[in-house]
Amino acid sequence: MQLASRRSIRSRSDLCLYVARMTIYIVIMASLISISQTWAASPERMLWALLGSGTAAALLSLPITWEFGRMYLDLWDATQSLRDLARTDQQTGLYNNRSFIEAVEERLALGRRIALVLGDLDRFKAVNDLHGHQSGDEVIARVGAEMRALFGDGAVIGRMGGEEFAAAIDCPFGDPEMARNHVATFAEELRRRIAAIRIPSEAGTIAPTISIGIARSEVPRGFSALYGRADKALYVAKAAGRNRVVDQDDVDLGDAARLTRLRDDIDRRESGEQLQAVRWL
Secondary structure: OHHHOHHHOOOHHHHHHHHHHHHHHHHHHHHHHHHHHHHHHOHHHHHHHHHHHHHHHHHHHHHHHHHHHHHHHHHHHHHHHHHHHHHEOOOOOOEOHHHHHHHHHHHHHOOOOEEEEEEEEOOHHHHHHHHOHHHHHHHHHHHHHHHHHHHOOOOEEEEEEOOEEEEEEEOOOOOHHHHHHHHHHHHHHHHHHHHOOOEEEOOEEEOOOEEEEEEEOOOOOOHHHHHHHHHHHHHHHHHOOOOOEEEHHHOOOOOHHHHHHHHHHHHHHHHHHHHHHHHHO
């Protein structure tokens, strides 16, 4: 019975295999019952009884087992769909924040060298205020599509929330300069692709840009430390004029007070730009 378990139904081929195995099992059980009954009453009719009971059992069991199997397959598909919905961001189809972190932590736990490319769209609040949230959603979706096209299936790509995106790519190079150049190439290409996006709206054409911070994993430190370094590099990119890439090596990560002031200054500046955009409406 374990070979015909409904738990193994994950595809159409699994369904056909389940039906075949269950049908064989039912035919065997019906034949055994027929043998026990016919042997005592009329042994010479046993062959005909076996053929008749086996055929009847097969004809009766096929549609029943098929329906049961299809029900289990539909349940599996629905479960997988719910699981995918819980793991992905609905606007972009990328990993959501929690799933992204889990996927990256799994790679780090295996000892893989990871580079984190952390990007944040520039002045995105003003985009929503000037062009509307529907246009803003279109920008988010386009960014997600560009990231999938650039990084492919080999990377972990996620939307961390709002206008912040991240990609974790393997960085197997032992030489620091090679590792830095490898990641910088991807980050710069992402910046270039985002800057090339044009989305028309009633208020004018939207031309988004993105600021990017890069960090590389350090064994045995985990995701939080990796994200923290990329986030600091990202804020330096914002302060340097936006629409640029900054590597962790270009940031004094030890100057926490300066970085905190820098973050607060950028937040105030972008809030002021948002208020100015609202006044223009």
